[in-house]
Amino acid sequence: MVVTANSSTVQHILKSHFHIYQKGDFLRTTLFDFLGDGIFNADGDNWKFQRQVSSHEFNTKSLRKFLENVVDTEISERLIPILSSAAANQTVLNFQDILERFAFDNICKIAFGYDPAYLLSSLPEAKFAVAFEDATRISSQRFNSPVPLVWKIKRALNIGSERKLREAVGEVREFAKEIIKEKKQELKENHPLTRLSRFLSSGHSDENFVTDIVISFILAGRDSTSAALTWFFWLVFGNPEVEKKILEEIKEKSESPVNDEVKDMIYIHASLCETMRLYPPVPTDTKEAAEDDVLPDGTVVRKGMRVIYHPYAMGRVEEAGPRICLGKEMAFLQMKRVVAGVLRRFRVVPAMEEGVEPVFMACLTSKMKGGLPVRIVERLQDSVQRGHTPN
Secondary structure (H helix, E strand, O other): OEEEOOHHHHHHHHHHOOOOEEOHHHHHHHHHHHHOOOHHHOOHHHHHHHHHHHHOOOOHHHHHHHHHHHHHHHHHHHHHHHHHHHHHHOOEEEHHHHHHHHHHHHHHHHHHOOOOOOOOOOOOOOHHHHHHHHHHHHHHHHHOOOOHHHHHHHHHHOOHHHHHHHHHHHHHHHHHHHHHHHHHHHHHOOOOOOHHHHHHHOOOOOHHHHHHHHHHHHHHHHHHHHHHHHHHHHHHHOOHHHHHHHHHHHHHHOOOOHHHHHHOOHHHHHHHHHHHHHOOOOOOEEEEEOOOEEOOOOOEEOOOOEEEEOHHHHOOOOOOOOOOOOOHHHHHHHHHHHHHHHHOOEEEEEOOOOOOOOOEEEOOOEEEOOOOEEEEEEHHHHHHHOOOOOO
16 A cells, blocks of 8 residues: 655545546445445445535535524524533533534434434433444444454454444434435425435435435534534634634624625634644545556556555645535534634633643544543633623
């Protein structure tokens, strides 16, 4: 294999020679039990089709609907009350878990018109959400196996982690199929189209294929934004001068309409970009050469070799630029609303011993090992305690 953080090489494999570098057999085999033929595990025409249909959803109208009808409701009716209660009761929250629940509700509602109600004040242990987390974690662990034959034998014998993975994937797929069943019925009744409905109405009604699509949507919508926001709030706490500028921008833009407010939050946008430079939601990505090739630096790549590019390392190389994501604008709009909604009312204070820092853990997406324990402090209360006159 080749591992790289060279920007010219990454452009080579992702753009100019994209047709050569595919997901490949290694990645597909490792993730197939969980992701099937979903977009993260697909190549060729299958990948192009899923990307094309998904792209229809990322337009101005859908973004506005996403913000106004889903994100703001989830913030005001679920996230803020939980944080207010934690502040009043001086409760320690696992903020990574809170943000994952928030993102999970959002992606299910916007993509499928289904509300799992995972971010309730009781913080329920929803069976599907737990199964989804188990499936993500164990699938990621397969990559760490020094000999893939080990996990394949465990899968064949249905023992250990592979047995747990099979159970978790079964639970996830059963949930996805129930959503698909509901959407098919809604299509018959001419209900408004969701992102899932677009796939169903495009003529691809094979249950297993559409199930793969549902799982990929949830993975993309839950794990990426929640990972970025978790690291963001940790970094903001350690950089009070940045927090001050963020609060100034929130106050300045607070009179604007929702869309204009988040669009014009340039400093928050830059702070989120800096967070993802240091702690990218997807820390590594793997491609497999479909034919012999030579990389820009002269490295010879033979057919079947894996080429792994490393965004975590690239973020620490000055000449590496940003990567474009299909859902980038929607993700930024969501994250900005969360940042503004939370920080205008609360301080998020990590509840760790002094000198202890979170451990970066690379799964399919980046996480904090063990989560991010925090205390929530109302800004008005905090200002009074410090002897300041609140603005």
